[in-house]
Amino acid sequence: MDGTQLIGTKGDGMTLSEKRILLIIGGGIAAYKCLDLIRRLRERGASVRCVMTEGAQQFITPLAVGALSADHVFTELFDRQDEHDVGHIRLSREADLIVVAPATANLMAKMANGLADDLASTVLLATNKRVLIAPAMNPRMWSHAATQRNRATLERDGIAFIGPARGEMAESGEAGDGRMAEPLEIVTAIEQLLTDTPKPLAGKKIIVTSGPTHEPIDPVRYIANRSSGKQGHAIAAALARLGAQVHLVSGPVTIPDPAGVHVEHVETARQMKAAVEAALPADAGVFVAAVADWRTDGESGQKIKKEEGKGPPALQMVENPDILATIGHHAQRPRLVVGFAAETQNVVENARRKLAKKRANLIVANDVSHDSGINAAGVMGGDRNVVRVVSADGVDEWPEMSKDEVAARLADVIATRLGN
Numbered sequence: 001m002d003g004t005q006l007i008g009t010k011g012d013g014m015t016l017s018e019k020r021i022l023l024i025i026g027g028g029i030a031a032y033k034c035l036d037l038i039r040r041l042r043e044r045g046a047s048v049r050c051v052m053t054e055g056a057q058q059f060i061t062p063l064a065v066g067a068l069s070a071d072h073v074f075t076e077l078f079d080r081q082d083e084h085d086v087g088h089i090r091l092s093r094e095a096d097l098i099v100v101a102p103a104t105a106n107l108m109a110k111m112a113n114g115l116a117d118d119l120a121s122t123v124l125l126a127t128n129k130r131v132l133i134a135p136a137m138n139p140r141m142w143s144h145a146a147t148q149r150n151r152a153t154l155e156r157d158g159i160a161f162i163g164p165a166r167g168e169m170a171e172s173g174e175a176g177d178g179r180m181a182e183p184l185e186i187v188t189a190i191e192q193l194l195t196d197t198p199k200p201l202a203g204k205k206i207i208v209t210s211g212p213t214h215e216p217i218d219p220v221r222y223i224a225n226r227s228s229g230k231q232g233h234a235i236a237a238a239l240a241r242l243g244a245q246v247h248l249v250s251g252p253v254t255i256p257d258p259a260g261v262h263v264e265h266v267e268t269a270r271q272m273k274a275a276v277e278a279a280l281p282a283d284a285g286v287f288v289a290a291v292a293d294w295r296t297d298g299e300s301g302q303k304i305k306k307e308e309g310k311g312p313p314a315l316q317m318v319e320n321p322d323i324l325a326t327i328g329h330h331a332q333r334p335r336l337v338v339g340f341a342a343e344t345q346n347v348v349e350n351a352r353r354k355l356a357k358k359r360a361n362l363i364v365a366n367d368v369s370h371d372s373g374i375n376a377a378g379v380m381g382g383d384r385n386v387v388r389v390v391s392a393d394g395v396d397e398w399p400e401m402s403k404d405e406v407a408a409r410l411a412d413v414i415a416t417r418l419g420n
């Protein structure tokens with residue numbers, strides 16, 4: 001299946017023709033990115049009407065926003081002319097989707113608590129339309145307990161999120177979760193919300209793991225593998241597109257968080273297991289992460305020094321928990337458990353064995369040997385994959401395809417299995 005069809009991409013690129021977007025711009029540094037966002041949305045045929053908070057006007061001007069949106073820019077709640085011509089209620093209803101970008105910590109707090117003390121927050125409270133928010137703030141503001149409480153409330157209220165992503169902040173020397181999603185990622189999230197894709201997984205909660213784990217040796221060294229997280233993240237995104245509520249537990253990766261997915265970042269296998277167990281119950285678990293099988297027995301608190309005549313340290317290894325087997329045998333086992341297996345030999349035989357031993361319903365096996373056609377370095381880290389799906393029903397061999405295509409096809413299989 002062509003993954004792009006899932007978001008209803010039209011051949012002419014006008015994926016949002018006749019769609020009306022109300023863009024609420026908050027007072028954050030990332031407000032400048034909205035100028036590009038407006039342009040990208042209009043290129044795709046959408047009409048964009050903008051509301052700017054007072055804070056937003058400190059960062060970009062209504063003149064620039066109006067020039068790019070080719071519409072009047074709304075800034076005041078108590079503007080007699082605006083209120084007469086359009087009014088905050090009409091503004092909030094005459095849109096197919098409301099997008100808040102950047103969604104400041106302040107705007108999130110107001111939304112979560114039903115405050116309506118300016119035009120932006122009043123529109124957000126008065127609307128009967130879906131709302132997508134793109135949070136952007138300093139990592140400490142994002143991780144603050146108050147903001148996380150507000151995030152959880154907004155998620156419960158059905159507000160859709162895109163980002164924030166992890167990365168460098170505008171403030172020098174600060175990095176972490178809080179960077180606003182890039183304009184094109186926001187556009188994709190908007191397309192997903194506005195196109196009439198069937199949602200066979202609506203109401204289903206699915207846990208996905210992705211990426212490698214890092215097992216520390218000492219404060220500066222760790223054991224890792226080549227997993228990029230591309231396949232797991234693509235699966236999380238594909239499941240979300242089919243309407244699932246996705247909880248993605250991601251190891252350390254350098255790719256952005258997928259759209260429409262709740263992401264929890266972890267480092268080690270033990271943290272990943274704890275995060276997965278805490279996310280239960282779920283309808284399905286898809287375990288794509290390349291979890292390290294072993295870790296060193298006890299992390300050295302100090303950097304292990306290279307000393308003359310002493311030779312290399314003898315690292316004692318111990319086994320990590322097996323997350324797939326743990327969940328397969330868990331008292332709260334999801335109805336559908338899907339494992340991934342990277343093998344270099346006897347791929348199907350090993351997958352069959354895992355199916356039984358780990359109580360999985362499906363094992364998606366990929367051959368990462370150098371004679372598989374796509375070599376180990378190609379599958380782990382690359383954009384393509386060739387898999388066999390092993391279940392009690394037999395072995396389904398899929399042709400080589402992109403990781404996005406594997407993700408879309410697997411999401412369909414999961415939807416079918418959960419639907420029965």
Ligand SMILES: Cc1cc2nc3c(=O)[nH]c(=O)nc-3n(C[C@H](O)[C@H](O)[C@H](O)COP(=O)(O)O)c2cc1C
Binds near residue numbers: 027029030053136
């Ligand atoms: C230089 C500067 C940058 C700021 N960047 C952000 C930001 O990225 N995210 C955020 O939540 N608040 C940021 N703030 C704080 C908001 O501007 C402030 O909370 C404001 O009240 C938000 O108003 P609004 O939510 O109505 O737009 C920043 C403030 C300053 C002075």
